[in-house]
Amino acid sequence: MTLNCKGKLIDLSTPKVMGILNITPDSFYDGGQFKKENEILRHVENMLNHGASFIDVGAYSSRPNAKHVSQDEELKRILPIVQCLLKEFPEVLLSIDTFRSEVAKQCVVAGAAIINDISAGKLDDQMLTTVASLQVPYIMMHMKGTPQNMQEQTQYDDLIKDMLFYFSERLNAATAAGIIDLVIDPGFGFSKTLNQNFELLNKLDLLNITERPLLVGVSRKSMIYKTLKVSAKEALNGTTVLNTLALQKGASILRVHDVKEAIECVKLFETLHDD
Incomplete structure (x- = not known):
């Protein structure tokens, strides 16, 4: 599997790592940590030096019960950072x-390469046609409701079967709109209880039936730190364990706060796989 990013084909036969850059004041782990331009540039440079293939920039916190942010505020936060990063790292x-x-x-238009949508187009009916016209890869996540109410929507007849129906419908809609490169994200922590998150991880390989690259984002999430009875800051070791399991289940992209450790997971997994 490959992704066409700005004319460059990214080969996903070796799993890739996506580094997280939250420029929100209220993200669950690193909210407000990167405010100044030099701090952001240093953090991104560090992630790139450690081997990140992508940098995921977010200006709207999607943690449970996050405050709503207007479109103007989101643009005000994110556009200058996109421009700054591309100037420094073309x-x-x-x-x-x-x-x-x-x-x-x-x-x-400012130079970004991928769109990563937690709602798979369900929160903006112009998203799919817009992404198709922009001719960029599109990551679609599984979520019910909105970040403000998603944790009230955890009822499923059959978690994996319901998710497969969801992705089948969204993939068909995206393909019909004209999007070529599609990635699915099962949405760990979104509209799912603690037990459902672990059920999802255990059966993650069943999502490979979609024949689309699979992005997994479990980095420092509550399924780890609540289970271990620690804080998000103490959840790196648990993250590494679950990232390794995700790779074994077919993950093509790991979305993480800690790039160096995730790259080490991929290297060890690939070495084992090659042998």
Whole structure:
């Protein structure tokens, strides 16, 4: 499997790592940590030096019960950062974490390479046609409701079967709109209980039936730190364990806060796989 990012084919036969850059004041782990331009540039440079293939930039916190942010505020936060990063690192492949088509459009026009949508187009009916016109890869996540109410929507007849129906419908809609490169994200922590998150991880390989690259984002999430009874800051070791399991289940992209450790997971997994 490959992704066409700004004319460059990214081969996903070896799993890739996506580094997280949250420029929100209220993200669950690193909210407010990167405010100044020099801090952001240093953090991104560090992630790139450690081997990140993509940098995922988000200006709207999607943690449970996060405050709603207007489109104007989201653009005000994210566009200058996109422009700054591309000026400093012209070859960087930026993924834009947004569910709004106008934010997606303006960021891609500014030079971003991928759109990462937590709602799979369900929160903005212009998203799919916009992404198709921009001709960029599109990551679609499984979520019910919105970040504000998703944790009230955890009822499923059969978790994996329901998710497969969801992705089948969204993939068909995206393909019909004209999007070529599609990635699915099962949405760990979104509209799922702690037990459902672990059921999902255990059966993750069943999502490979979609024949689309699979992005997994479990980095420092509550399924780890609540289970271990630690804080998000103490959840790196648990993250590494679950990233390794995700690779074994077929993950093509790991979305992480800690790039160095994730790259080490991939290297060890690939060495084992090659043998």
